[in-house]
Amino acid sequence: MRILLVGSKNNPQAVDARFQLMAYFQSQGIGFESIDIDDLPDCTFVYSGQTLEQLDPRFAGGFQMVVALGGDGTILRTSRVTALLDCPLLGLNFGHLGFLCNTVEGNLIATMSEALAGEIAEEKRENLYISVECEGDDEGLAIEGPRTLFALNEITIARGASGRIFNFDIDVSGDRVARMRGDGVVVASATGSTAYALSAGGPLVASGYRGMVVVPVAPHTLNSRAIVTAHSDVVEISIADDQPNGHDISFFVDGDVVEFERPVRSVVVSASDRPTRLLKYRREGFYKLIAKTFFNMND
The missing domain is CATH 2.60.200.30 (Probable inorganic polyphosphate/atp-NAD kinase; domain 2)
Structure with a gap:
């Protein structure tokens, strides 16, 4: 397995999390590439016919999972890459709203281990x-x-x-x-x-x-x-x-x-014929999430 880590160098929490995950992947013998969000290839024109390998040689061989560390803005920009890779996208919230991300509760490594074990549900989001x-x-x-x-x-x-x-x-x-x-x-x-x-x-x-x-x-x-x-x-x-x-x-x-x-x-x-394969915990359903986020319904 090969994993792509994406985060912002301007977000100290995301930087710290990226180093933790890199150390974990090395200890487990998992291949990875770490790229700053501002260094991602411009995939705005996903359907231009260009492959990721043509845009950036670091993508040669592909990835089996992408982990985005940040908020919803990081997810949106990274989703263009996963559309070309056709692989799951795991968002870990180190931003502001984080509506598309998973909240890291407690152990970051435990959350990553669950994702690798297939214990986090995959949602196919229409693009x-x-x-x-x-x-x-x-x-x-x-x-x-x-x-x-x-x-x-x-x-x-x-x-x-x-x-x-x-x-x-x-x-x-x-x-x-x-x-x-x-x-x-x-x-x-x-x-x-x-x-x-x-x-x-x-x-x-x-x-x-x-x-x-x-x-x-x-x-x-x-x-x-x-x-x-x-x-x-x-x-x-x-x-x-x-x-x-x-x-x-x-x-x-x-x-x-x-x-x-x-x-x-x-x-x-x-x-689109290319959905975003978003990895999301099912502990909070859509309606519970909007109740908390938009209607201030905090149990």
């Missing part, structure tokens, strides 16, 4: 497959970068540097649902429903649900509603052509800005 079309794509202009992306939580289309709201259309599986004017829109997985989509007024959706949530952000209308889709649905967000200030928008994947060489025209989002 998003994102296809982006930019202005000029249908005019034969050269495409300078890949157009397909991956997200565990959400994609966000938001107003740009000018700060001006913009018009956009929402289609679900070919049917026009709404035209809106506002700050933007979030398309989230069930996992992402507890993040930005929730802050924008969306519902909490059980983590095992395989559909998506579409939530407008600060829409300038009295008729805005969040939409919960089915697993097979395809969501398309189109930037309207009648923008008074041009297509000044920003594009984010799991909180990270993604830039294209030309303005974004439309974004198509569907369920």
